[in-house]
Amino acid sequence: MxxxxxxxxxxxxxxxxxxxxxxxxxxxxxxxxxxxxxxxxxxxxxxxxxxxxxxxxxVGELWASQLRTDRYRPAPGGVSIGHYRITAGTLGAVVRDRATGDRLILSNNHVLANSNDAQTGDPIIQPGGADGGIVGQDTIATLERFCPISFNSQGGGSCGIASAYAQVGNVIASLLGSSHRVQVVQVMPQAVNLVDAAVARPLNGEDVLDEILGIGAITGTVDAVLGMPVRKSGRTTEFTTGEILTIDSTVSVNYGSGRVATFENQLVAGPMSQGGDSGSLVVAGDSPDAVGLLFAGSDQSTIFNPIQAVLDCLDVVIG
Incomplete structure (x- = not known):
């Protein structure tokens, strides 16, 4: 010992x-x-x-029984965090800037950058505001950068191909029914996204851990394949497991207030998340390798961005 x-x-x-x-x-x-x-x-x-x-x-760092919504210092992945103007999401993991090697906090754009409505330097609090976090005493980082989300403008007429896609999409929509849900819409023009991702710069390096609660340290990345077992550690549902059901998926995600964003090349798994788990890192079930970044879903399904697309957009590395 x-x-x-x-x-x-x-x-x-x-x-x-x-x-x-x-x-x-x-x-x-x-x-x-x-x-x-x-x-x-x-x-x-x-x-x-x-x-x-x-x-x-x-086994990772051992913690006394704490809620994921509590204040953690140092904070591991898998706990509550958020831009000061949102409710709360999940701290995904610590990554490193490709150019400088600086340690940064990874989560979603809609968690750290308020769905594009944020400025570099905005305070990031841990826990998130819905969990009692307060700017100042609970500020753990500032927004560093984010991948902007392009939201669709609704309109236009119908066509046979669009209707066919709509029918397929409506089957998916019937399985995905939370605040961030898959729904098929007709758009003109259609703005396509690959990731919902952002990073924040810790105020103090010792305030964040290079590991995820219940999973441990991440050593690298791995490409997703159909049937792959995966796991995640999140604010709301904590540690859960699932299996990749579809790859190369095109989905439309409802962000509320009439805003819908279309994403391509997404990964879909079974039920392993709820609201507040957004930003969780999805990890391979049999190795400490990142597979994707969770950003949407419902009680029945979970949607996440492929990890390499996330790292490339933010110009960071993991593991």
Missing amino acids: GRQNVNGVGIGYKIVKGRQTNQLCLTVLVRQKLTQQALTAENLVPRSIDGIPTDVVQ
């Missing part, structure tokens, strides 16, 4: 190449699983202790 990065020990079955064996061992619980080269000699976990084999298992 005296070693850095270790936050627990116990008795368990040794895991080899991802499979549990029948061999009992001393399980060492660590915040983050690191290579031998990244550890000093005194912080390495030996292969055995007094003849008992050891196994190292990553």
